[in-house]
Amino acid sequence: MRNNExxxxxxxxxxxxPPQTKGAQSGASFSFSTPTEFVELPSQGxxxxxxxxxxxxxxxxxxxxxxxxxxxxxxxxxxRKGIAVExxxxxxxxxxxxxxxxxxxxxxxxxxxxxxITGYGAEYHTQMLCPACTKSVEQTxxxxxxxxxxxxxxxxxxxxxxxxxxxxxxxxxxSSKVRVEVKLMTGYDEEYLTNLAASKKKKKLQETTLTDQxxxxxxxxxxxxxxxxxxxxxxxxxxxxxRYLRTSYQKVVPDINLAQExxxxxxxxxxxxxVPFTVDFFxxxx
Numbered sequence: 001m002r003n004n005e006x007x008x009x010x011x012x013x014x015x016x017x018p019p020q021t022k023g024a025q026s027g028a029s030f031s032f033s034t035p036t037e038f039v040e041l042p043s044q045g046x047x048x049x050x051x052x053x054x055x056x057x058x059x060x061x062x063x064x065x066x067x068x069x070x071x072x073x074x075x076x077x078x079x080r081k082g083i084a085v086e087x088x089x090x091x092x093x094x095x096x097x098x099x100x101x102x103x104x105x106x107x108x109x110x111x112x113x114x115x116x117i118t119g120y121g122a123e124y125h126t127q128m129l130c131p132a133c134t135k136s137v138e139q140t141x142x143x144x145x146x147x148x149x150x151x152x153x154x155x156x157x158x159x160x161x162x163x164x165x166x167x168x169x170x171x172x173x174x175s176s177k178v179r180v181e182v183k184l185m186t187g188y189d190e191e192y193l194t195n196l197a198a199s200k201k202k203k204k205l206q207e208t209t210l211t212d213q214x215x216x217x218x219x220x221x222x223x224x225x226x227x228x229x230x231x232x233x234x235x236x237x238x239x240x241x242x243r244y245l246r247t248s249y250q251k252v253v254p255d256i257n258l259a260q261e262x263x264x265x266x267x268x269x270x271x272x273x274x275v276p277f278t279v280d281f282f283x284x285x286x
Contacts, residue, residue, distance in 0.1 A: 034063045034064055034066055035063065035064050036061050036062060036063045036064070036094055037061070037062065037064070037114070037118070038059040038060070038061050038062075039059060039060050039061075039062055039110055039111055039114040040058065040059050040110065040148065041054065041057065041058060041059055041060060041107045041110060041254075042104075042106040042107060042109075042110055042148045042149060042150060042151075042254035042255050042256060043104050043106060043107050043184075043254040044057075044058045044150065044254070045057035045058055046167065046254075047104060047167040047184050047254075048104070048167070049166075049167065052102075053095060053097045053098045053099075054098060054103065054107070060093065060095070060098065060107075060111065061093075061094040061095065062092045062093055062094060062111065062114060062115060062118070063092050063094060063118075064092075064118040064119070065088075065092060065115060065118050065119030065120075069088055069091055069092065069119070070119075072084055072087045072088050072091060073085075073088060073282055073283065082194075084282075085112070085282060086100060086101060086187070088115065088282070089108070089111055089112065089115060092115050092118075093111075100187060101186065101187035101188050101191060102186055102187065102188060103186060103187055104184050104185070104186055104253075104254070105184070105185050105186065105187065105189075105190060105253065105255070106149075106184075106253050106254045106255030106256065107254075108186075108187050109255055109256050110148075110255075110256045112277075113143055113146065113256060113258070116143065116281060116282060117143055117144065119282075120282075120284050122142050122143040122144040123140060123141075123142060123143075124140065124141045124142070124143050124275070124280070124281065124284075125138065125139075125140050125280060125284065125285065126138075126139060126141070126276065126278045126280040126281070127139070127278070127280070128262070128273075128276055128278070130262075130264040130266060130267060130269055131269070131271065131273070132264060132267055132269035133264060133266055133267040133269065135264070135266045135267070137264050137265050137266055138265070139262060139263075141258070141260050141275045142260070143258070143275070145258075145260055146256050146257060146258050147256070147257045148254075148255075148256055148257070149253075149254060149255050149256070149257055150254050151251070151252050151253065151254045155251075156169070156251065156252060159248065159251055160172065160248070161248055161251065161252055163252075164181070167183070167184070168181050168182060168183050168184075168219055169181070169182050169183075169252045170182075171244070171245060171248050173237070173238075173240075173241035173244055173245065174240060174241065174244050175238040175240045175241045175244075176237065176238060176241055178221060178222055178233065178241070179221075179222050179223070180218055180220075180221055180233075180245060181218070181219040181220040181221075181223075181225075182217045182218055182219060182245070182249060182252075183217060183219050184217075184252070184253060184254075185216060185217055189216050189217070192216065193209075193212055193213060193216060196212055197209060197212070210242065210246070211234050211235075213246075214234050214237075214242070214245065214246075215230065215231065215234060217249065218230050218233075218234070218245075221233045258274060258275035259272050259273065259274050259275070260272065260273070260275055261273075
């Protein structure tokens with residue numbers, strides 16, 4: 001992330017004015033401008049279609065969080081609807097032609113972390129369960145300790161993934177030998193899957209999280225992009241192929257890597273874990 005210069009300023013008073021004029025107006029007029037900074041996009045804008053506001057863009061400009069933005073985070077209505085964070089992101093993006101929901105998931109993750117840092121700093125305190133003793137322990141992470149995974153084309157080809165000119169990826173399943181074309185998911189895809197899962201839970205229907213995600217990310221099967229073909233393939237896909245697609249998909253997603261060392265104060269267990277996005281992330285307790 002690159003910070004712009006602090007643009008806090010004050011309207012100066014004419015030095016040639018009479019002393020009594022200075023005294024009457026001193027401190028009466030100040031103008032404030034919120035600082036902004038540029039956040040690097042893991043996708044580098046490569047996977048957005050032509051005409052998209054982020055096509056070919058390597059970074060996005062955001063302004064720092066303000067007290068007014070905190071009103072968004074504390075709105076009971078927005079929290080209850082689950083849209084508080086989305087409203088916050090849309091608020092801090094400088095270019096209003098950019099829709100935060102239309103951003104690729106990895107780019108959106110980078111934006112979320114950068115926004116949190118501008119508002120509450122890089123130090124992130126949260127509770128998490130130790131994978132060894134399962135006790136809840138206090139953990140502190142530094143959000144600035146991050147790396148970016150760019151999904152290099154050469155590495156993808158070595159792993160059997162073929163990037164296409166349209167920003168999608170083709171993977172050949174190991175068991176059924178089917179060529180499956182997948183796309184990178186956006187915030188809209190995440191929203192759809194979240195709402196679908198909530199709807200099924202409310203109706204007490206069987207959870208189908210894995211297959212729902214596959215239906216959202218698969219574009220075509222052996223060149224056939226019809227919904228019927230894709231659904232039929234997913235319903236009869238060998239488990240080995242399903243696991244291969246999900247594992248390979250993680251390799252093609254440009255994203256930020258926030259894995260850091262976790263140490264359990266209770267049992268002493270230590271290992272590298274991905275930083276969790278808990279309720280403390282945008283609603284810190286201290």
